[in-house]
Amino acid sequence: MLTVIKNANIHAPDPIGIGHVVIAGERIVYLGAELPEVASPLQAEVIDVQGTAVVPGLIDAHAHLTGGGGETGPASRVPPMVLSAFTRAGVTSVVGVLGTDDLTRNTQTLVTQAYGLREEGLSAWCHTGGYHVPLTTLTGSARGDIVFLDPVIGVGELAISDHRSSQPTLDEFLRIASEAHVAGLMTGKAGILHCHMGDGERGLSLLEQAIATCEIPARVFNPTHINRNKALFHEAVTLARHGCFVDATAFPAGHVEPGISAADAYLQFRDAGGRTERFTISSDGGGCLPAFDHEGNLTRFGVGLCDTLPETLASLVGAGVPLAEALMPFTSNVADLLKLHRKGRLAEGMDADLLVLGEDFAIRHVMARGAWHIRDGQVVRRGTYEQGLTIGP
Secondary structure (H helix, E strand, C coil), X not given: CEEEEEEEEEECCCEEEEEEEEEECCEEEEEECCCCCCCHHHCCEEEECCCCEEEECEEEEEECCCCCECCCCHHHECCCCCHHHHHCCCEEEEEECCCCCCCCCCHHHHHHHHHHHHHCCCEEEEEECCCCCCCCCCCCCHHHHHHHCCCEEEXXXXXXXXXXXXXXXXXXXXXXXXXXXXXXXXXXXXXXXEEEECCCCCCCHHHHHHHHHCCCCHHHEEEECCCCCHHHHHHHHHHHHHCCCEEXXXXXXXXXXXXXXXXXXXXXXXXXXXXXXXXXXXXCECCECCEECCCCXXXXXXXXXXXXXXXHHHHHHHCCCCHHHHHHHHCHHHHHHHCCCCCCCCCCCCECCEEEECXXXXXXXXXXXXXXXXXXXXXXXXXXCCCCCCCCC
Protein backbone atom coordinates (compact mmCIF):
# COMPACT_ATOMS: atom_id res chain seq x y z
CA MET A 1 0.00 0.00 0.00
CA LEU A 2 1.20 3.47 -0.93
CA THR A 3 -0.01 6.54 0.92
CA VAL A 4 -0.15 9.91 -0.81
CA ILE A 5 -0.61 12.99 1.37
CA LYS A 6 -1.37 15.89 -0.94
CA ASN A 7 -1.67 19.64 -0.50
CA ALA A 8 0.37 19.59 2.69
CA ASN A 9 1.96 22.66 4.24
CA ILE A 10 5.23 20.84 4.82
CA HIS A 11 7.53 21.71 7.72
CA ALA A 12 10.46 19.32 7.58
CA PRO A 13 10.93 21.01 10.15
CA ASP A 14 12.23 23.77 7.84
CA PRO A 15 9.27 25.28 5.95
CA ILE A 16 8.99 23.88 2.44
CA GLY A 17 5.55 25.17 1.50
CA ILE A 18 2.65 23.38 -0.13
CA GLY A 19 3.65 20.00 -1.49
CA HIS A 20 2.94 16.29 -1.53
CA VAL A 21 4.36 13.32 0.35
CA VAL A 22 4.39 9.70 -0.83
CA ILE A 23 5.00 6.87 1.64
CA ALA A 24 5.82 3.27 0.69
CA GLY A 25 6.21 0.77 3.49
CA GLU A 26 7.97 2.55 6.36
CA ARG A 27 9.77 5.21 4.28
CA ILE A 28 9.11 8.51 2.58
CA VAL A 29 9.83 7.86 -1.10
CA TYR A 30 8.83 11.25 -2.51
CA LEU A 31 8.41 14.77 -1.19
CA GLY A 32 7.92 17.65 -3.57
CA ALA A 33 5.76 20.28 -5.21
CA GLU A 34 4.62 18.16 -8.15
CA LEU A 35 1.86 15.66 -7.44
CA PRO A 36 3.06 12.30 -8.76
CA GLU A 37 0.81 9.98 -10.71
CA VAL A 38 0.41 6.59 -9.06
CA ALA A 39 -0.65 3.63 -11.21
CA SER A 40 -3.99 2.19 -10.07
CA PRO A 41 -2.70 -1.37 -9.48
CA LEU A 42 -0.60 0.03 -6.63
CA GLN A 43 -3.79 0.85 -4.67
CA ALA A 44 -2.56 4.12 -3.21
CA GLU A 45 -4.45 5.73 -0.35
CA VAL A 46 -4.78 9.43 -1.17
CA ILE A 47 -5.40 11.96 1.61
CA ASP A 48 -5.96 15.62 0.86
CA VAL A 49 -5.00 17.65 3.95
CA GLN A 50 -6.01 20.92 2.26
CA GLY A 51 -3.05 23.06 3.23
CA THR A 52 -2.76 22.06 6.88
CA ALA A 53 0.65 21.52 8.45
CA VAL A 54 2.46 18.19 8.03
CA VAL A 55 5.43 17.90 10.39
CA PRO A 56 7.87 15.24 11.64
CA GLY A 57 6.70 12.93 14.40
CA LEU A 58 7.87 13.99 17.85
CA ILE A 59 10.82 12.23 19.51
CA ASP A 60 10.50 11.86 23.27
CA ALA A 61 14.03 11.38 24.60
CA HIS A 62 12.99 10.69 28.19
CA ALA A 63 10.09 8.44 29.17
CA HIS A 64 9.65 5.67 31.72
CA LEU A 65 8.49 2.84 29.47
CA THR A 66 8.26 0.40 32.37
CA GLY A 67 6.75 3.03 34.67
CA GLY A 68 8.48 5.13 37.29
CA GLY A 69 7.80 5.92 40.90
CA GLY A 70 8.15 3.78 43.98
CA GLU A 71 9.31 6.53 46.34
CA THR A 72 6.45 5.85 48.78
CA GLY A 73 6.38 2.06 48.55
CA PRO A 74 5.40 -0.65 46.07
CA ALA A 75 1.88 0.70 45.55
CA SER A 76 3.34 3.99 44.25
CA ARG A 77 4.98 2.34 41.25
CA VAL A 78 3.58 3.78 38.02
CA PRO A 79 2.30 1.12 35.56
CA PRO A 80 4.15 0.55 32.25
CA MET A 81 3.21 2.86 29.40
CA VAL A 82 1.04 1.69 26.53
CA LEU A 83 1.33 2.43 22.83
CA SER A 84 -1.36 5.09 22.47
CA ALA A 85 -0.02 7.05 25.45
CA PHE A 86 2.71 8.03 22.99
CA THR A 87 0.94 8.20 19.66
CA ARG A 88 -2.02 10.32 20.74
CA ALA A 89 0.58 12.87 21.89
CA GLY A 90 2.25 12.79 18.47
CA VAL A 91 5.25 10.79 19.73
CA THR A 92 6.49 8.37 17.09
CA SER A 93 9.94 7.68 18.61
CA VAL A 94 10.81 7.27 22.28
CA VAL A 95 13.80 6.59 24.52
CA GLY A 96 13.16 4.76 27.79
CA VAL A 97 14.95 5.31 31.08
CA LEU A 98 15.04 3.87 34.59
CA GLY A 99 14.73 6.23 37.55
CA THR A 100 14.70 5.88 41.32
CA ASP A 101 13.68 2.23 41.13
CA ASP A 102 16.44 0.57 39.12
CA LEU A 103 16.23 -2.58 41.22
CA THR A 104 12.74 -4.04 40.79
CA ARG A 105 12.82 -2.54 37.32
CA ASN A 106 16.00 -3.19 35.39
CA THR A 107 17.68 -3.07 32.00
CA GLN A 108 16.18 -6.44 31.07
CA THR A 109 12.61 -5.22 31.52
CA LEU A 110 13.34 -1.89 29.87
CA VAL A 111 14.88 -3.50 26.77
CA THR A 112 11.95 -5.91 26.58
CA GLN A 113 9.45 -3.05 26.80
CA ALA A 114 11.28 -1.24 23.98
CA TYR A 115 11.10 -4.36 21.82
CA GLY A 116 7.38 -4.67 22.59
CA LEU A 117 6.69 -1.10 21.48
CA ARG A 118 8.64 -1.77 18.30
CA GLU A 119 6.41 -4.76 17.57
CA GLU A 120 3.38 -2.51 18.02
CA GLY A 121 4.68 0.01 15.46
CA LEU A 122 6.58 2.62 17.48
CA SER A 123 10.31 3.35 17.19
CA ALA A 124 11.78 2.72 20.64
CA TRP A 125 15.21 2.74 22.29
CA CYS A 126 16.46 2.97 25.84
CA HIS A 127 19.42 3.76 28.06
CA THR A 128 21.15 1.34 30.39
CA GLY A 129 21.64 2.08 34.07
CA GLY A 130 19.43 4.27 36.23
CA TYR A 131 19.78 6.68 39.12
CA HIS A 132 22.49 4.73 40.91
CA VAL A 133 26.08 3.53 40.89
CA PRO A 134 26.93 0.70 40.34
CA LEU A 135 24.82 0.87 37.20
CA THR A 136 22.00 -1.55 36.55
CA THR A 137 23.16 -3.40 33.40
CA LEU A 138 22.39 -6.61 31.55
CA THR A 139 25.80 -7.64 30.22
CA GLY A 140 27.75 -6.47 33.27
CA SER A 141 28.91 -3.14 31.87
CA ALA A 142 27.43 -0.06 30.26
CA ARG A 143 29.80 -0.44 27.33
CA GLY A 144 28.68 -4.03 26.80
CA ASP A 145 25.00 -3.11 26.91
CA ILE A 146 25.41 -0.35 24.32
CA VAL A 147 27.56 -2.51 22.04
CA PHE A 148 25.57 -5.75 22.21
CA LEU A 149 21.95 -4.68 22.83
CA ASP A 150 20.38 -3.01 19.80
CA PRO A 151 17.88 -0.76 21.63
CA VAL A 152 20.46 0.57 24.13
CA ILE A 153 21.99 3.85 22.94
CA GLY A 154 23.44 5.44 26.08
CA VAL A 155 23.51 5.54 29.88
CA GLY A 156 20.85 7.15 32.03
CA GLU A 157 19.19 8.64 33.82
CA LEU A 158 22.09 8.83 36.29
CA ALA A 159 21.03 10.98 39.25
CA ILE A 160 23.21 13.81 40.52
CA SER A 161 22.49 16.71 42.87
CA ASP A 162 19.62 14.70 44.31
CA HIS A 163 19.08 13.05 47.70
CA ARG A 164 17.93 9.90 45.85
CA SER A 165 21.21 9.52 43.94
CA SER A 166 24.16 7.39 45.06
CA GLN A 167 26.30 10.55 45.23
CA PRO A 168 28.85 9.53 42.55
CA THR A 169 32.35 10.93 42.81
CA LEU A 170 34.00 12.75 39.92
CA ASP A 171 36.10 9.68 39.12
CA GLU A 172 33.04 7.42 39.05
CA PHE A 173 31.18 9.91 36.92
CA LEU A 174 34.02 10.17 34.40
CA ARG A 175 34.39 6.39 34.21
CA ILE A 176 30.70 6.03 33.31
CA ALA A 177 30.92 8.84 30.74
CA SER A 178 33.94 7.11 29.20
CA GLU A 179 32.01 3.81 28.94
CA ALA A 180 29.16 5.58 27.15
CA HIS A 181 31.44 7.55 24.82
CA VAL A 182 33.64 4.63 23.74
CA ALA A 183 30.63 2.38 23.18
CA GLY A 184 29.12 5.12 21.03
CA LEU A 185 32.29 5.22 18.94
CA MET A 186 32.24 1.46 18.52
CA THR A 187 28.63 1.34 17.35
CA GLY A 188 27.71 4.70 15.84
CA LYS A 189 25.09 5.11 18.56
CA ALA A 190 24.56 8.25 20.64
CA GLY A 191 26.86 7.12 23.46
CA ILE A 192 25.61 9.83 25.85
CA LEU A 193 25.43 10.07 29.62
CA HIS A 194 21.89 11.27 30.31
CA CYS A 195 21.90 12.91 33.75
CA HIS A 196 18.89 13.38 36.03
CA MET A 197 19.27 16.74 37.72
CA GLY A 198 17.81 17.13 41.19
CA ASP A 199 17.24 20.18 43.34
CA GLY A 200 20.51 19.87 45.26
CA GLU A 201 22.60 22.99 45.81
CA ARG A 202 25.54 21.49 43.89
CA GLY A 203 23.51 21.87 40.70
CA LEU A 204 25.55 21.21 37.57
CA SER A 205 28.94 21.52 39.27
CA LEU A 206 29.82 17.85 38.67
CA LEU A 207 29.27 18.27 34.93
CA GLU A 208 31.29 21.48 34.93
CA GLN A 209 34.17 19.70 36.67
CA ALA A 210 33.98 16.75 34.30
CA ILE A 211 34.11 18.90 31.18
CA ALA A 212 36.97 20.97 32.61
CA THR A 213 39.12 17.97 33.56
CA CYS A 214 38.65 15.29 30.89
CA GLU A 215 39.04 14.71 27.17
CA ILE A 216 35.53 13.34 26.66
CA PRO A 217 33.54 15.58 24.27
CA ALA A 218 31.03 17.85 25.98
CA ARG A 219 28.18 16.47 23.85
CA VAL A 220 28.40 13.20 25.82
CA PHE A 221 27.12 14.96 28.95
CA ASN A 222 23.37 15.46 28.68
CA PRO A 223 21.55 16.96 31.70
CA THR A 224 17.75 16.71 31.88
CA HIS A 225 15.10 18.43 34.04
CA ILE A 226 17.17 21.61 33.72
CA ASN A 227 14.06 23.77 34.23
CA ARG A 228 13.04 22.18 37.54
CA ASN A 229 14.27 25.29 39.39
CA LYS A 230 15.46 28.67 38.25
CA ALA A 231 19.01 28.45 39.61
CA LEU A 232 19.59 25.14 37.82
CA PHE A 233 18.26 26.55 34.57
CA HIS A 234 20.65 29.51 34.65
CA GLU A 235 23.54 27.10 35.25
CA ALA A 236 22.38 25.05 32.26
CA VAL A 237 22.49 28.10 29.99
CA THR A 238 26.16 28.49 30.91
CA LEU A 239 26.91 24.76 30.62
CA ALA A 240 25.43 24.60 27.12
CA ARG A 241 28.12 27.00 25.90
CA HIS A 242 30.62 24.14 26.29
CA GLY A 243 28.75 22.22 23.57
CA CYS A 244 26.34 20.11 25.64
CA PHE A 245 22.78 19.38 24.61
CA VAL A 246 20.47 20.34 27.48
CA ASP A 247 17.01 18.89 28.01
CA ALA A 248 14.00 20.63 29.54
CA THR A 249 11.05 18.67 30.92
CA ALA A 250 7.53 19.53 29.80
CA PHE A 251 6.03 19.41 33.28
CA PRO A 252 2.22 19.15 33.47
CA ALA A 253 0.13 21.89 35.04
CA GLY A 254 0.61 22.05 38.78
CA HIS A 255 4.15 20.70 38.67
CA VAL A 256 6.10 23.61 37.16
CA GLU A 257 6.91 25.56 40.34
CA PRO A 258 9.53 26.30 41.60
CA GLY A 259 10.91 26.03 38.09
CA ILE A 260 9.78 27.36 34.74
CA SER A 261 7.80 25.78 31.94
CA ALA A 262 9.60 24.11 29.06
CA ALA A 263 8.27 26.75 26.68
CA ASP A 264 9.56 29.60 28.84
CA ALA A 265 12.86 27.76 29.27
CA TYR A 266 13.31 27.64 25.49
CA LEU A 267 12.45 31.32 25.10
CA GLN A 268 14.84 32.38 27.86
CA PHE A 269 17.58 30.08 26.55
CA ARG A 270 17.22 31.63 23.10
CA ASP A 271 17.16 35.18 24.50
CA ALA A 272 20.36 34.42 26.43
CA GLY A 273 22.14 33.57 23.18
CA GLY A 274 22.03 29.81 23.67
CA ARG A 275 22.54 27.45 20.74
CA THR A 276 18.91 26.53 20.15
CA GLU A 277 19.91 23.56 17.99
CA ARG A 278 21.24 21.96 21.20
CA PHE A 279 18.07 22.46 23.25
CA THR A 280 15.63 19.54 23.54
CA ILE A 281 12.31 19.02 25.32
CA SER A 282 11.10 15.67 26.70
CA SER A 283 8.06 14.56 28.71
CA ASP A 284 9.24 12.36 31.60
CA GLY A 285 6.17 10.38 30.59
CA GLY A 286 5.30 7.52 32.92
CA GLY A 287 7.60 8.92 35.60
CA CYS A 288 6.46 10.10 38.97
CA LEU A 289 6.78 13.81 39.70
CA PRO A 290 7.47 13.99 43.43
CA ALA A 291 8.46 17.03 45.43
CA PHE A 292 10.31 16.75 48.74
CA ASP A 293 11.03 19.03 51.67
CA HIS A 294 14.56 19.59 53.07
CA GLU A 295 14.29 16.41 55.16
CA GLY A 296 13.39 14.25 52.16
CA ASN A 297 9.69 13.97 53.00
CA LEU A 298 7.27 13.73 50.09
CA THR A 299 5.14 16.87 49.73
CA ARG A 300 3.59 16.40 46.27
CA PHE A 301 3.09 13.57 43.82
CA GLY A 302 2.12 13.32 40.17
CA VAL A 303 2.77 11.42 36.94
CA GLY A 304 4.40 12.66 33.74
CA LEU A 305 2.39 12.60 30.52
CA CYS A 306 3.56 12.70 26.90
CA ASP A 307 0.60 14.98 26.18
CA THR A 308 2.66 17.87 27.53
CA LEU A 309 4.85 17.78 24.41
CA PRO A 310 2.20 18.96 21.89
CA GLU A 311 0.91 21.36 24.55
CA THR A 312 4.38 22.88 24.82
CA LEU A 313 4.68 23.06 21.04
CA ALA A 314 1.40 24.96 20.88
CA SER A 315 2.59 27.29 23.66
CA LEU A 316 5.76 28.13 21.73
CA VAL A 317 3.81 28.90 18.56
CA GLY A 318 1.35 30.94 20.62
CA ALA A 319 4.30 32.94 21.97
CA GLY A 320 5.25 33.93 18.43
CA VAL A 321 7.89 31.28 17.68
CA PRO A 322 7.62 30.17 14.03
CA LEU A 323 6.37 26.60 13.73
CA ALA A 324 9.58 25.43 12.04
CA GLU A 325 11.67 26.72 14.96
CA ALA A 326 9.22 25.51 17.60
CA LEU A 327 9.40 21.96 16.21
CA MET A 328 13.16 21.63 16.51
CA PRO A 329 13.43 20.80 20.25
CA PHE A 330 11.03 17.89 19.68
CA THR A 331 12.34 16.64 16.31
CA SER A 332 15.60 17.48 14.54
CA ASN A 333 17.51 18.54 17.66
CA VAL A 334 16.67 15.26 19.40
CA ALA A 335 17.54 13.22 16.33
CA ASP A 336 20.93 14.93 16.12
CA LEU A 337 21.68 14.31 19.81
CA LEU A 338 20.68 10.65 19.65
CA LYS A 339 22.17 10.01 16.19
CA LEU A 340 18.82 8.79 14.88
CA HIS A 341 19.67 9.50 11.28
CA ARG A 342 16.26 8.64 9.74
CA LYS A 343 14.23 10.47 12.37
CA GLY A 344 13.28 14.05 13.15
CA ARG A 345 12.99 15.33 9.58
CA LEU A 346 10.79 14.86 6.53
CA ALA A 347 12.74 14.01 3.37
CA GLU A 348 13.01 11.26 0.81
CA GLY A 349 14.55 8.18 2.41
CA MET A 350 13.57 9.18 5.96
CA ASP A 351 11.26 7.07 8.10
CA ALA A 352 7.57 7.82 7.58
CA ASP A 353 6.93 9.33 11.00
CA LEU A 354 4.71 12.38 10.64
CA LEU A 355 1.87 14.40 12.11
CA VAL A 356 -0.95 16.28 10.43
CA LEU A 357 -1.89 19.28 12.54
CA GLY A 358 -5.16 21.17 12.64
CA GLU A 359 -5.49 24.92 12.31
CA ASP A 360 -5.13 25.26 16.10
CA PHE A 361 -2.04 22.98 15.98
CA ALA A 362 -4.00 20.14 17.57
CA ILE A 363 -2.99 16.69 16.33
CA ARG A 364 -5.37 15.37 13.66
CA HIS A 365 -3.46 12.37 12.26
CA VAL A 366 -0.37 10.47 13.40
CA MET A 367 1.67 8.12 11.22
CA ALA A 368 4.48 6.02 12.72
CA ARG A 369 6.70 3.91 10.48
CA GLY A 370 4.25 4.26 7.61
CA ALA A 371 1.12 3.16 9.52
CA TRP A 372 -1.69 5.36 10.80
CA HIS A 373 -2.10 5.32 14.58
CA ILE A 374 -4.34 8.37 14.99
CA ARG A 375 -6.97 9.44 12.45
CA ASP A 376 -9.13 12.53 12.95
CA GLY A 377 -7.95 12.69 16.55
CA GLN A 378 -9.05 9.13 17.33
CA VAL A 379 -6.83 6.17 18.21
CA VAL A 380 -7.05 3.57 15.43
CA ARG A 381 -4.16 1.37 16.51
CA ARG A 382 -3.79 0.29 20.12
CA GLY A 383 -1.23 -1.75 21.99
CA THR A 384 -1.73 -5.43 22.68
CA TYR A 385 -3.38 -5.04 26.09
CA GLU A 386 -5.00 -1.64 25.62
CA GLN A 387 -8.43 -2.74 24.45
CA GLY A 388 -11.04 -1.37 26.79
CA LEU A 389 -8.55 0.74 28.75
CA THR A 390 -8.95 4.48 29.24
CA ILE A 391 -5.61 6.16 28.57
CA GLY A 392 -4.79 9.60 29.87
CA PRO A 393 -5.63 11.94 32.72
